[in-house]
Amino acid sequence: MPASANFSGGALLPELTHRTHILGLKLYVIVLFFLLILLTTLLIFFICITKRRTPLKHSSGTIPLVSKDIIQVKTHRITVHDINNPKSEEEKEKVVSANIGWGRWYSLKELEEATRGFQEGNVIGEGGYGIVYKGILHDGSVVAVKNLLNNNKGQAEKEFKGEVEAIGKVRHKHLVGLVGYCAEGAQRMLVYEYIDNGTLEQWLHGDVGSVSPLTWDIRMKVAVGIAKGLAYLHEGLEPKVVHRDVKSSNILLDKKWNAKVSDFGLAKLLGSEKSYVTTRVMGTFGYVSPEYASTGMLNEGSDVYSFGILLMELITGRSPIDYSRPPAEMNLVDWFKGMVASRCGDELVDPLIEIKPSPRSLKRALLVCLRCIDLDVIKRPKMGQIVHMLEADDFPFRSEHRTRETDHDSSRTTVSIKVPYPTGHVELSSWR
Structure with missing residues (x-):
């Protein structure tokens, strides 16, 4: 008989029926027991793997826009x-x-x-x-x-x-x-x-000497920073956040003059494309938008108006309301509009700024101010648009509402842009 015959099923059967030294159990009983343990282990392992692969349920939400900021x-x-x-x-x-x-x-x-x-x-x-x-x-x-x-x-x-x-x-x-x-x-x-360089209010209205450390370029950098922070609150979150108390004392500055919007105690969360009506108007006198003060209607346009006042503050170095000044200059908005209407925009610049801005840069800032404080809230730009306006080198010259006329005595081109004013429209002219 060949040697392989010893391993046939018939030869193995008697071996499996032999009793072992383990509690006198037969070999096939012990083999079945270990097979059962192996199958049970594999089953448990399979169940665990399946559970781990099942996606966890969680509440969904809108992911804010992501930028390097x-x-x-x-x-x-x-x-x-x-x-x-x-x-x-x-x-x-x-x-x-x-x-x-x-x-x-x-x-x-x-x-x-x-x-x-x-x-x-x-x-x-x-x-x-x-x-x-x-x-x-x-x-x-x-x-x-x-x-x-x-x-x-x-x-x-x-x-x-x-x-x-x-x-x-x-x-x-x-x-x-x-x-x-x-x-x-x-x-x-x-x-x-902790922001280690104080508030914008302290640098604009405190005793800083005869020359302000806040140069024109620094002031515009601060303005852009504030605008970016507010743009994220309005356009990068859902629900959006309306700050309700944008003012110079709520803007913190670090050593590199980076602006940080602070104090969200009055902030209101609003759903997309919604406004909020309240019977109790919150905010700071001089910065509150007219429609919010009179009707209690709150939306991101209220922050845009407050930003416009804040930008005026940066340009002029004046407080929104200053009772120490002559009656015609107490209210910053009224005085500011009057100076623009009289074509005295250069005289609006804070006298503590040693190096005056270029006409192009100044008119850009003035126009942004006037657009932000438009009495018609629908016509006010969004904060994201304001960021673009302040950063774009060609603004305000790229405008759908501009008119050109050639100055025959020189190669300059006059660009006139109409901006809203209570008594009609004021034209800002510049040259390039």
């Missing part, structure tokens, strides 16, 4: 109620650590130590919303701590909620960054990145 921060949907009502301090820390966008939660003790007990010498800002302190955390990082005042029926809670909803989820080069917050008992505090 923006850093997206992934967040979980956590409400202010979750923060205010944790089961324990550990639970609060866990909730916050899951929400990277809102930063981390700081204890009241941590912020007291950082600001040296909220010492008066650490105050860097103050207003109706509360007091802002400079603070140094345990790791040596410098922050700005806003202690929201709770004087009137939960206003601090509203501002707290408004700020974290408005800027808690994104980082933008021209929006001040939210580092974290504190919510202990009735205390509501917001912790921001």
Whole structure:
């Protein structure tokens, strides 16, 4: 018989029926047992792989437009109620650590130590919303701590909620960054990145000497930065964010004169193509748009108007309302329009600017101002368009509404552009 016959099924069968030393079990029982274990293991492995490949369900949302100025921060949907009502301090820390966008939660003790007990010498800002302190955390990082005042029926809670909803989820080069917050008992505090060069208001209206460090070029850089920040709020987010309090004291500057829009306590979230009607107008006198002040109708056009006032402030170095000036000059808008109507645009430039702007650059800035404060909100440009207007070298000369006439005494071409004015239209003329 061939040797291979020893391995036939008939020869193996007696071997499988032999009893083994393992509990006296027959060999085929042990083989079946191990096969069962192997099949069970393979089944469990297959189930695990299938679950891992199943896509996780999550709430969908519009992804903001991405640019080099923006850093997206992934967040979980956590409400202010979750923060205010944790089961324990550990639970609060866990909730916050899951929400990277809102930063981390700081204890009241941590912020007291950082600001040296909220010492008066650490105050860097103050207003109706509360007091802002400079603070140094345990790791040596410098922050700005806003202690929201709770004087009137939960206003601090509203501002707290408004700020974290408005800027808690994104980082933008021209929006001040939210580092974290504190919510202990009735205390509501917001912790921001520290911007080390003060506010635009301080540089425009403070005692800076006979020559302003804010040159014309720096002022235009600041204007473009503000416009980019507001453009992202209006056009890069859904729901869009209307700031409602655009003014020079809410613009922070770093050492390189980069502008950062701050203070989102009054910010309002609006759905696409929607307006908001309120019976309580919020904002700062002198910056509030006429239609919002009279009707309570709020949309991004309100911020555009405020930006126009802010640009006037940058050009002239004057406050929107200044009662120390002659009656005809107290209201910046009225005086500004009157000077343009009288063709005295050169006299609008802040006398503290040592090197005056070129006629082309000045007329571009003047025209942007006038378009932003148009009484017809529909005719005001969007913030994205304003960025283009301020950055484009050929603006305002590329216009559908321009007229040309050749000056026969020279090779210059006169370009006249009509801009709105309460008594009709004013023509701005320039040469190239």
